Amino acid sequence: MNKTKQMEQNAKIVNKYLNSKLKGNPKKLYDAAGHLIVNGGKRLRPYMVIRSCQILKGNISNAMPAASAVEMVHNFTLVHDDIMDNDEMRHGVPTVHKKFGMPIAILAGDVLFSKAFQIITDSKLSTNATTQLVSRLAKACVDVCEGQLLDVKMAEERKIPSQAEYITMIGKKTAALFDVSCAMGAICATNKIKDILNLSSFGRNLGIAFQITDDLIGVMGDPKITKKPVGNDLREGKKSLPILMAIKLAKGNNKKIILKAFGNPKISKKDLGKAVEVIKSLGIEENVRNQALKYAERAEKSLGEYSGPAKAELVSLLDFVVKRSV
Numbered sequence: 001m002n003k004t005k006q007m008e009q010n011a012k013i014v015n016k017y018l019n020s021k022l023k024g025n026p027k028k029l030y031d032a033a034g035h036l037i038v039n040g041g042k043r044l045r046p047y048m049v050i051r052s053c054q055i056l057k058g059n060i061s062n063a064m065p066a067a068s069a070v071e072m073v074h075n076f077t078l079v080h081d082d083i084m085d086n087d088e089m090r091h092g093v094p095t096v097h098k099k100f101g102m103p104i105a106i107l108a109g110d111v112l113f114s115k116a117f118q119i120i121t122d123s124k125l126s127t128n129a130t131t132q133l134v135s136r137l138a139k140a141c142v143d144v145c146e147g148q149l150l151d152v153k154m155a156e157e158r159k160i161p162s163q164a165e166y167i168t169m170i171g172k173k174t175a176a177l178f179d180v181s182c183a184m185g186a187i188c189a190t191n192k193i194k195d196i197l198n199l200s201s202f203g204r205n206l207g208i209a210f211q212i213t214d215d216l217i218g219v220m221g222d223p224k225i226t227k228k229p230v231g232n233d234l235r236e237g238k239k240s241l242p243i244l245m246a247i248k249l250a251k252g253n254n255k256k257i258i259l260k261a262f263g264n265p266k267i268s269k270k271d272l273g274k275a276v277e278v279i280k281s282l283g284i285e286e287n288v289r290n291q292a293l294k295y296a297e298r299a300e301k302s303l304g305e306y307s308g309p310a311k312a313e314l315v316s317l318l319d320f321v322v323k324r325s326v
Contacts, residue, residue, distance in 0.1 A: 003320045006313060010050060011043035017068050021119055032100040032108035033115075036075050040091030045070045045177055048206075048317070049185040052199045054310035055303070058189025065123040066133055066184040069116040073137065074177055076112035077144055079105055084152075113141070125188065132187050140180035147172025154239045160247060161239055167208065174214075175207025182206075198302050202314065205299035210321045212292040215240035216285060217324065220276055231276040237263025242288050246279045254278045292322045 015037070022034040046067035053063035081087075082095040083105060089095060097105035120133045150169040154161050161169075182203030186196040217225075218233035219242045233240055243262065250258050261267045261275035296318040303311055 003313075003316055007042055007044070007047055010047045011041070014043045014046040014050075014064075014067055014071060017064050018071060021068060021115060028100065029104060029107055029111060032096050032104045033075075033111045035093070035096050035099060035108070036078055036090060037071070039093045041071075041075075043071060045074055045181040048178065048181040048203060048314070049188070051310045051314050051317075052182040052185025052203070053188045054185075055199070055306050055308065055314065056186055056189035056195055058185070062123070062125060063185055063188040065119045066188055067181075069119045069133075069137060070177065070181050070184065072112045072116040072119070073141060073144075076109045076116070077148075077177075079109040079112065081148070083109075084148075128191070129187055133184050136180050136183055136187070140176045143172040143176035147174070147176065155237060160244060163241065163244065166239065166241055166244060170208060170211040171204070174211040175204045178207030178210065179204040198305070201302040202299045205295045205302065206318060206321060209292040209295040209299065209318065212241055212288060212295070213322055213324055216242050216288045216292075219243060219246075220280060220285065231261065231272045234258075234261050234275060234279075235263075235265060235267055235272055241291065242279065242284050245287055246282055246284050249282050249284070250278065254282070289322065296322045 018037055019034065022030050022037070024030050049067035049070055050060055050063050053060065078090065079096045082090060083097050083102065087095050088098050093099075095105075096108055100108065116137065117134060120137065121130060123130060123133075125133070147169055150165075151173055154165070154169060179200050180203070182199040183196055186199040190196070215233065215238075218238065218240060219231060221230075223230050234243060243258075246258055247255070247262070257271075257278050258275050261272050267275075299318055300315055303314060
């Protein structure tokens, strides 16, 4: 079975559980909270929770509350991100604040956040395991908020950040939820610190590789696949790794072409396309893929002492993430 099929099967199980937990009154509030969940998403983070539990011979039913909690937190961040960015579409449907209005969208995000912790405390795990799950997920939420603000600050400042600053930012904004997904899956199966740390390391490095690849797609991705205009991140002035590398490597007229497009919402389609072609000509894709690969290799190394189908599926997730086409 290919990776997409595996994830689709996993998503069906998680969706059923999520939908059963996102019901209540006023109905409109729960419709808003479930809006993005009903309309798409790969359920990548729950997939990681479940496989991380299985790699340590744990029971899937024990991991389901944690898997659903992580997905609720992820969707909470999407709802609030869309408000901050004033985005109008996600997963091909109107964003929550566009469909339901700002007050309900904020409350829907709050419900998702609160329900995540409620679900964990309702699980059948030991008190010690439940406390660890709550503690780790709470820390990950703090990291995501810190990472989000680092991203906002980077966008506001004129200076171009270093690669180390970029990695710190995505380590919090994106990788924190990957890290906690794997750690929570491990906690659902074992209390051995070494195993929990190994899976946590896998998730963190996978998360960094995922975001680096995502940022590459954001610059030179095919609009038919990304559902966004070509060079979208360049026009929006996002200080992502491919753009940082391009600005650093470009010389003379090439640099002027990139900088003309960078952070310029009024740039013409033609000039934006020209800037993307310049970035491609600099060999940025290969450089960025190599960076993502470096973190993918670290992730795989974290699983060195394990074996079995769940390990094979987690390792194949690395390929799926890093080799996504632009």
